[in-house]
Amino acid sequence: MSTSDRPARRPTAAATGRLPWQLLLPSFLAVALLALPVVGLLVRAPWSTLAQQVRDPEVLQALRLSLLTASTSTVVCLVLGTPLAWLLARSTLPGRRALRTLVTVPLVLPPVVGGVALLTVFGRTGIVGGWVYEASGYRLPFTTAGVVVAQTFVAMPFLVLAVEGALRSADPRFDDVAATFGASRWQTFSRVTLPLALPGILSGAILAWARALGEFGATITFNGSFPGTTRTMPSAVYNALNTDFDAAILLSLILLVVSVAILALLRERWLIGAVS
Numbered sequence: 641m642s643t644s645d646r647p648a649r650r651p652t653a654a655a656t657g658r659l660p661w662q663l664l665l666p667s668f669l670a671v672a673l674l675a676l677p678v679v680g681l682l683v684r685a686p687w688s689t690l691a692q693q694v695r696d697p698e699v700l701q702a703l704r705l706s707l708l709t710a711s712t713s714t715v716v717c718l719v720l721g722t723p724l725a726w727l728l729a730r731s732t733l734p735g736r737r738a739l740r741t742l743v744t745v746p747l748v749l750p751p752v753v754g755g756v757a758l759l760t761v762f763g764r765t766g767i768v769g770g771w772v773y774e775a776s777g778y779r780l781p782f783t784t785a786g787v788v789v790a791q792t793f794v795a796m797p798f799l800v801l802a803v804e805g806a807l808r809s810a811d812p813r814f815d816d817v818a819a820t821f822g823a824s825r826w827q828t829f830s831r832v833t834l835p836l837a838l839p840g841i842l843s844g845a846i847l848a849w850a851r852a853l854g855e856f857g858a859t860i861t862f863n864g865s866f867p868g869t870t871r872t873m874p875s876a877v878y879n880a881l882n883t884d885f886d887a888a889i890l891l892s893l894i895l896l897v898v899s900v901a902i903l904a905l906l907r908e909r910w911l912i913g914a915v916s
Contacts, residue, residue, distance in 0.1 A: 678896065681889060681892055681893055681896060682893075684889055685886075685889050685890060685893055686886045686889070686890065689886065689890070690890055690893075693887060693890045693891075694890075694894070698867060698876070699876065699891065699894075701867060701868055701871075702867075702871050702872060702873050702875070702876040702891075703873055703894065705784070705787075705868070705869075705870075705871065705872055706853055706872040706873040706874075707853075708784075709784065709787045709788050709791055709852070709872065710791060710849050710852040710853040711849065712788050713788045713789075713791035713792040713795055713848070713849075713852045714795070714799075714845055714848050714849040714852060716788065716792045717792055717795055717796050717798075717799045717800075717845070717848045718799065718841070718845055720792075720796070721796050721799040721800045721803065721844075721848075722799070722803055722834075722841065724743070724800050725799070725800045725801075725802075725803035725804040725807060726803075726807060726829070726833070727739070728740055728743070728800070728804045729803075729804045729807035729808045730807060730833075743796070743797050743800050743801070744797055744801070745797075746793055746794050746796065746797050747797050750857065751794060751855070751856065751857025751858045751861075752857045752858070752861050754790070754793055754794060754857065754858040754861075755790060755857060755858040755859070755860070755861025755862040756861060758781075758789065758790060758793060758858065758861075758862045759781060759861070759862055762780045762781065762786070762789065762862075763779075763780075763781055764779045764781070769781070781862055781863055781864075782863050782864050782866065782869070782870060783863065783869065783870070784869055784870065786862055786863045786870065787859055787863050787870050787872065789862070790855065790858040790859045790862045790863060791851075791852035791855045791858075791859065792852070793858060794851060794852070794855050794858055795847075795848040795849070795851040795852040795855070796848065798844060798847040798848045798851050799841075799844035799845060799847070799848040800844070801844070802840050802841070802843050802844025802847060803837060803840050803841050803844050805840055806836075806837040806838075806839060806840020806841065806844075807833065807837050807840070809840075810833070810836040810837055846902060849902075850898075850899065850902045853873070853895070853898060854874060854895065854899075855872075855874065856872075856874035856875065856878065859872060859874070859875065860874075860875055860878070865878070865879060873891060873894065873895055874895070876891055877891045877892055877895070
């Protein structure tokens, strides 16, 4: 029998793009689990008092503090995390696996535990904080700088992993060509390596900023919730839950709007740069 005489194969579900019916129910449940809480916020929100709530001085104060600390911690992540990502992606440093594991620890560590860990190091009786307090009388916890440290601790892995992925996907031969033409290591890094990894750096910075903006557990454990000093938007939401549930919903909506804006910024090509 010739090839032309053979009966044509029936296209499979994978070939036609049809979803097997066995996957429809769990897929629907997954979508419902993700969408219903957002719908609940929108339905239960007291829209009539939204404008008044947004203009509330305490809300504006918490929002300004959140934006300031999240932006500052993102800058710290960029300055410290980008060189670390380069070490993980391009260097032959011994123990890179252990170092990468250490970088990912904050991703799996409960935030409250992260706050306790920060206290053991930077607290008034901590490993480093105790020495600083005895020498200068300065204590980091319960300060705005302490908020930045807590946010940096939980947000750093997002930037490091995104930048490392971008550096691994960039062709290292460009670095070799630059070195051949006499570029120093710093010139190669700043003028060749960084521009090639820029999409990953940008996506990592946005993810780190978003994580810092929404950080609650480590921040409140390490710094408490003092208006104007350490009370960020997540802390304000938590405090509002104890007194005014409608206010907590409105504050949550503000953070939801910020999250949607972040999704708009993370266009497809940036997401690809982050995970490639």
